[in-house]
Structures are given as structure tokens and as C-alpha cells.
Amino acid sequence: MSTPIYKGYNFTISPLQPATEILIAELGAVGFESFVETETGVNAYIQEKDWNPSILEDIYVLSSNEFTISYVQEEIEQVNWNEEWEKNFEPILVDQKCSVRAPFHEKKEVEFDIVIEPKMSFGTGHHETTHMMIQHLLTLDVKDKKTLDMGCGTGVLAILAEMRGAKPIDAIDIDNWCYLNTLENVARNSCTHITAYEGDASLLDNKTYQLIIANINRNILIADMNKYVTCLAAKGDLLLSGFYEEDFEIIKKTCVNLELVFNTKIDKNNWVAAHFKKV
Numbered sequence: 001m002s003t004p005i006y007k008g009y010n011f012t013i014s015p016l017q018p019a020t021e022i023l024i025a026e027l028g029a030v031g032f033e034s035f036v037e038t039e040t041g042v043n044a045y046i047q048e049k050d051w052n053p054s055i056l057e058d059i060y061v062l063s064s065n066e067f068t069i070s071y072v073q074e075e076i077e078q079v080n081w082n083e084e085w086e087k088n089f090e091p092i093l094v095d096q097k098c099s100v101r102a103p104f105h106e107k108k109e110v111e112f113d114i115v116i117e118p119k120m121s122f123g124t125g126h127h128e129t130t131h132m133m134i135q136h137l138l139t140l141d142v143k144d145k146k147t148l149d150m151g152c153g154t155g156v157l158a159i160l161a162e163m164r165g166a167k168p169i170d171a172i173d174i175d176n177w178c179y180l181n182t183l184e185n186v187a188r189n190s191c192t193h194i195t196a197y198e199g200d201a202s203l204l205d206n207k208t209y210q211l212i213i214a215n216i217n218r219n220i221l222i223a224d225m226n227k228y229v230t231c232l233a234a235k236g237d238l239l240l241s242g243f244y245e246e247d248f249e250i251i252k253k254t255c256v257n258l259e260l261v262f263n264t265k266i267d268k269n270n271w272v273a274a275h276f277k278k279v
Contacts, residue, residue, distance in 0.1 A: 005048040006076040011016065011040035011069055013047050017244060019067040019217070024057045025219045031262060039068070039090045046069045094191035100156060104186070115155050116185045129215050129241040132266040133157055136239050140275070142166040145210040148231070151220075155182030155196065157213050159189050166211060167193035174200045201227045210236045218243040222254050229258040232278045241273035248272050
């Protein structure tokens with residue numbers, strides 16, 4: 001398969017939040033597939049085949065009076081992204097129980113050994129949100145629970161859920177690269193109970209799950225929360241992350257208004273992963 005060619009935008013944002021989250025969500029909706037948050041804003045990347053000169057015209061946050069956002073466009077040299085992340089990707093260990101590593105890393109003697117090649121997908125375990133969601137899954141009883149991993153990225157959380165006994169599992173991501181990457185990583189970890197789908201919350205119609213995992217961002221979580229709750233079985237568990245500590249109260253309020261009960265949360269570097277239950 002030929003290596004994709006990318007275009008990059010370096011955004012400078014003031015104040016950083018919630019403008020950065022909103023911008024990432026809006027850019028993702030028009031085809032941007034990779035984001036790197038910086039001290040001054042965010043760098044965003046899109047495949048050249050998905051780009052057009054007017055792609056930023058309908059990005060609402062860029063014209064908002066609440067924030068000051070400037071950007072510089074750059075041409076990205078054609079590179080082998082797999083080789084790039086291999087240069088920098090280090091294995092991680094979560095609570096001495098779960099290892100997330102690349103195929104070329106030495107296997108660790110842990111209870112759950114996950115092998116992934118993230119390529120351009122989100123979810124290596126290095127980001128605080130993925131790390132904390134792994135922590136939740138390590139303590140939650142998921143055996144034989146029908147599970148949804150919404151915004152699955154690399155599929156790492158769905159893979160861990162299966163390793164801990166969850167089944168069957170649906171893994172959904174709106175990004176084609178993530179969908180394909182999840183398929184690869186599911187096969188790489190010999191998972192047999194995970195079905196991957198490319199799409200959004202509209203795929204959840206008439207579905208029911210006992211466990212829903214959603215590591216996305218605040219705005220999408222809030223927009224789709226009613227759909228998650230409708231799909232969640234009685235006494236089901238909802239794990240949410242992808243938002244900051246200052247956003248927790250609005251997430252909690254949204255969940256409580258839909259008759260969910262707050263259970264617990266984990267904090268890491270101002271990021272939050274929360275556990276809610278349906279009564």
C-alpha cells in the first residue's frame with residue numbers, strides 16, 4: 001500500500017480551552033485524522049486526497065469572538081508513519097497488570113499483554129485518557145458483558161475488554177484509518193469476539209450494551225450521551241474520558257440528568273476518566 005501524503009496546519013490558540021477541544025472536534029468532522037496538542041495550540045493533519053482549499057471555511061470556532069486562533073499551513077513530506085512512531089514508541093505498563101507494546105518490543109510477563117501498531121490512530125496507552133480507561137477496565141468486572149468501545153482508535157480498549165472476558169464487543173470509529181487499524185490490531189491479538197465498524201453514534205440504533213466505553217472529547221460525549229444511555233442496559237456501566245477536570249461537572253450533570261449514577265473517577269495531569277452506572 002502506498003504511503004499517504006499529508007497536509008498539516010499549526011494552530012496557535014488563546015485561550016487554549018475549550019477552543020482546542022472544539023477545534024479538534026470540528027476538524028475531525030471534515031476529514032482531519034491526526035492531532036498533536038502543543039503548548040500554544042494544536043497541530044492537525046489531513047491526507048492530501050481529503051483536503052481542499054476551502055476546507056477551513058465552515059470551521060465555526062475559527063471565526064468565534066471568544067477565542068483568538070491563527071494558523072500556518074505546511075506541506076508534510078511523504079514519510080512512512082509506521083517507521084516514525086517506531087522510533088519513538090516505548091512500551092507502557094499500567095498498574096503492573098497490563099502492557100501495551102509494539103510487535104518489536106520484548107514481551108513482558110504481565111497478565112494482559114497487548115500488541116498494537118497505532119500508525120496514525122489514537123490509543124497507544126501513552127495518553128492520560130487511554131491510560132486511565134485501562135485502569136478502569138482492570139478493576140471492573142466485565143466478564144460476559146456485551147460491550148461497546150465508541151471512538152475505538154487503535155482498538156486497545158476493546159482488546160483489553162475481551163482479554164478480561166467481555167463479549168461480544170462492538171468497536172466503532174468514524175475515522176477510516178482507525179477502523180482499519182482496529183481490524184489489524186484485533187487480528188494481531190487473536191481476538192475473536194470484537195466486531196469493528198466505521199461510523200458514528202447513528203450505528204447504535206436498536207443496540208443494547210452492558211458496558212459502554214467512550215474515550216472521545218467533551219462535545220461529542222455530551223452530544224451523544226442520550227444515545228449511549230438509551231443503549232445502556234439496566235445496571236450497565238458507562239466509562240467516559242477525553243475531557244479535562246474543569247469539564248467534569250458538565251459531563252456529570254449531563255449523565256445525572258439522564259438518570260445515571262456517578263460511581264468514581266480517576267485524574268491524571270488534569271485529564272479525567274469517569275465511571276457511571278445505570279440504575
